[in-house]
Amino acid sequence: MLVLPGPGLLLVLAGLLVLASEFPALGKYIDPVRDRAMKAAEDSVATPFRIVWSVLAGLALIAAGIVWGLVDSLPLSGWSTGSGLILSGIVLLVLLAWSYRRVKAKRKTQT
Template sequence: MGVGKPVKRVAAAVAGGVLVAVGVVLLVLPGPGLLLVLAGLIVLASEFPALQKFVDPVRRRAMKAAEDSVASPLRIAGSVLAGLGLMAAGVVWGLVKSLPFGGWSAGSSLILSGLILFTLLIWSYRRVQARRAEPDPAPEA
């Protein structure tokens, strides 16, 4: 057994663990919490098959939450405002060194969070629009 397999396993564990942890934090903060938890579980399940049983239930909830996030213009506007707020806070944190954790390390992570929120918002909107455009299957007689 080569060195590559244990290194890959540890890297997957660390990356998946970080994604799950950040996702859990974003469940209570503005951001794509369930989608990050799902991404973390997928990474972890690639190396730890026992975790595969958690992927499908979280996937269903994450997709439902993504669809709900673009269910109304008010929700879309709220998400856009949250993304803009994150990016503005990132600029402020980057420029004002006297703030707690002030500097561009915290500021850039806030800006990145805003960009991720916008990306997921666009993805969710397109997904819902594509679903609505699909013809309904004919009812069985």
């Protein structure tokens, strides 16, 4: 998902927050990563083209996961690989929807 910087950086931020709860020294990295992740999330839904492209990427991940789960002749075929791809597509779509709602609410409060 890092090829789509908005959702990818949000997951990096989530992982950093979890690690910082166990390792306080990582706390100094949270604010810069949060700023970049929120900017990337806003940029990922800035234009209809980016939204459509990201939705298509999420749907393609889900479709690839189904294919990998059903077709035995593919390398690393099986539902372990397929479920990982499906989960990645679902997480991408959820984070994209979250980004869209956040940006929409932010724009509404600015006007």
